[in-house]
Amino acid sequence: xxxxxxxxxxxxxxxxxxxxxxxxxxxxxxxxxxxxxxxxxxxxxxxxxxxxxxxxxxxxxxxxxxxxxxxxxxxxxxxxxxxxxxxxxxxxxxxxxxxxxxxxxxxxxxxxxxxxxxxxxxxxxxxxxxxxxxxxxxxxxxxxxxxxxxxxxxxxxxxxxxxxxxxxxxxxxxxxxxxxxxxxxxxxxxxxxxxxxxxxxxxxxxxxxxxxxxxxxxxxxxxxxxxxxxxxxxxxxxxxxxxxxxxxxxxxxxxxxxxxxxxxxxxxxxxxxxxxxxxxxxxxxxxxxxxxxxxxxxxxxxxxxxxxxxxxxxxxxxxxxxxxxxxxxxxxxxxxxxxxxxxxxxxxxxxxxx
Numbered sequence: 001x002x003x004x005x006x007x008x009x010x011x012x013x014x015x016x017x018x019x020x021x022x023x024x025x026x027x028x029x030x031x032x033x034x035x036x037x038x039x040x041x042x043x044x045x046x047x048x049x050x051x052x053x054x055x056x057x058x059x060x061x062x063x064x065x066x067x068x069x070x071x072x073x074x075x076x077x078x079x080x081x082x083x084x085x086x087x088x089x090x091x092x093x094x095x096x097x098x099x100x101x102x103x104x105x106x107x108x109x110x111x112x113x114x115x116x117x118x119x120x121x122x123x124x125x126x127x128x129x130x131x132x133x134x135x136x137x138x139x140x141x142x143x144x145x146x147x148x149x150x151x152x153x154x155x156x157x158x159x160x161x162x163x164x165x166x167x168x169x170x171x172x173x174x175x176x177x178x179x180x181x182x183x184x185x186x187x188x189x190x191x192x193x194x195x196x197x198x199x200x201x202x203x204x205x206x207x208x209x210x211x212x213x214x215x216x217x218x219x220x221x222x223x224x225x226x227x228x229x230x231x232x233x234x235x236x237x238x239x240x241x242x243x244x245x246x247x248x249x250x251x252x253x254x255x256x257x258x259x260x261x262x263x264x265x266x267x268x269x270x271x272x273x274x275x276x277x278x279x280x281x282x283x284x285x286x287x288x289x290x291x292x293x294x295x296x297x298x299x300x301x302x303x304x305x306x307x308x309x310x311x312x313x314x315x316x317x318x319x320x321x322x323x324x325x326x327x328x329x330x331x332x333x334x335x336x337x338x339x340x341x342x343x344x345x346x347x348x349x350x351x352x353x354x
């Protein structure tokens with residue numbers, strides 16, 4: 001009798017477990033996130049986004065070919081940034097002269113004295129490293145594997161050697177495009193679209209025939225025409241001739257015919273920039289780019305940046321209101337010429353580049 005009771009108990013116990021096991025075996029896996037679609041059926045990239053980040057363009061040498069930070073490394077970099085911002089937010093001694101200004105007074109470590117162009121109140125470079133699904137990045141550049149720009153081609157070296165000394169001070173045409181309010185500083189408008197020390201917001205709008213990217217820095221608007229052909233090569237335009245197409249959930253953009261004044265880091269008008277924008281989450285776009293410019297670099301280079309959703313609208317960037325820098329730069333050069341002194345300085349600086 002006792003043996004029968006034990007047998008029945010075991011049988012009931014096994015039977016009770018069956019529904020649980022069956023449920024566990026048939027429970028559906030969590031569905032992968034899918035990008036929303038516009039009423040036109042396109043993957044929806046619309047909205048306001050920022051690519052602000054403390055991840056640098058090129059990789060610090062201590063990381064070598066490793067571009068994924070450990071959690072401790074990422075926390076350390078972000079904490080160092082928070083500490084720097086806290087120091088820069090402290091009140092500046094009003095009795096200091098320009099030459100007395102030090103790191104915190106200028107809003108950034110490593111800058112002091114007459115190099116203080118902005119204090120912390122004007123800056124918004126971001127506070128976090130680039131993060132793709134928990135993968136924290138050490139540099140924007142991913143190719144070459146060392147996270148550095150490739151060596152320059154001989155033609156590019158010859159172009160640089162051929163520049164006259166002091167040429168950047170001859171007239172406004174030799175100054176950076178951002179200083180002249182023609183285009184964004186650095187490569188904010190792109191292509192490629194890269195972060196700066198402030199004004200890193202982009203508004204994207206889609207139509208059947210185009211994707212429009214409004215850039216906060218200066219006053220740039222990129223119009224990417226969809227499923228069409230490039231203009232003739234003799235038509236060079238600011239930000240180039242951008243043609244787009246949809247490849248699944250990804251917008252692929254190919255840009256050529258850029259003006260010779262615009263190329264990234266002295267790039268040539270023959271460069272081709274290919275970009276990929278993929279919505280990888282409700283609040284994030286993965287942006288990848290490749291620059292192929294054999295007249296400037298011995299091989300192509302590629303990078304990746306996170307565009308994170310941000311609230312609010314895009315406001316006008318009113319460029320050059322009361323900007324006396326251009327007049328001062330050129331007037332100083334003319335005085336140096338009169339005195340027979342060499343014209344020295346940083347040249348046509350692209351302000352705010354990462």
